[in-house]
Amino acid sequence: MCPNVFRNDALKYEFDAIETAIRQRPYDFRECASDFEILTKLQHYGLGTRLLDVTLNPLVALYFASEKCEEYVQGKDGRGKYIPRDGKIAYQYSYGHKLTELEVRIACALPFIDFAEDLAVDGLLEKLYKNGIINVDEENSLKENDYKRFIQVIQSNSFVVSAHSNERLTRQSGAFIIPTAIKIIKDSGSNGSLLVRKARCDLDDAFEKIHLLFHQRRKKLSAKN
Known part of the structure; x- marks a missing residue:
């Protein structure tokens, strides 16, 4: 289960693609109150984002x-291909995060940050503060214990x-998983000086189990016999 932006080379152009879309159609995004709302609108328009569509309704999943x-x-x-599949359901028991929660705000802000070659953990945190994503108290909290909490946040899902802002989300009881997918390049320095990079992400591990429907299990049993 791989969000569109992590397929092939799309991640290289994530920042530029978002910036171009907003610059070309500013009126489409002027009512968006958060980075999350911009991402969901971009996803709705067909631009590859790091959002993974899921549903709250088991009947929709079925x-x-x-x-x-x-x-x-x-x-x-890093290249990929599409393989025919059917009858697969992945599920997870989880409470949803609120859009105002620190982890969600940071995860949604990452696509809007241009990751320079020399961007380090402390520099990324500073960008989040300067962009108004976090306040000074949150910044200081994330710096504690040599940035350990911040590193944990930028490597989580x-x-x-979401608010059902379009017909598709309403009809499908839609929700999203948002990965941060940040790679930390380790060296002998302090955590704050470690370089950060956007990385590809597969969300199979975000789900507890994967069930196969009966008709697919039957195919496997027939093949064994």
Whole structure:
């Protein structure tokens, strides 16, 4: 389960693609109150983002699992291909994060930050503060224990139940998983000086179990016999 922006080379152009879309169609985004709302609108328009669509309704999940579909599988070289799949349901028991929570605000802000070659942990935290994503108290809190909490935040996923702002989200009881997907390049220095990079992300591990529907299990049993 890989969000669109992590497929092929799309991650390289994440910042530029978002900036271009907003610059070309500013009126489409003027009512968006947060980075999250901008991302959901971009996703709705078909731009690849780091949002992974999920549903709160098991019947909706069952419907899509019953449909023929293709799953994107990424190889070791970063390239991927689509393989026919059906009957797969991934689920998770979890409470949704609020859009105002620190982890969600940071996760949603990362696509809007241009990651320079020399961007380090302390520099990323400073950008989040200067961009108004976090306040000074939150910045100081994330600096504690040599940035350990901040590093944990930028390497986690958030489950968000959005306002159903369009017909598709309403009809499908839509929600999203938002990965941060930040790679820390370790060296012998302090945590604050460690370089950070955007990294590809597969969210299979975000779900507790994957079930196969009966007709797919039957195919496997027939193949064994």
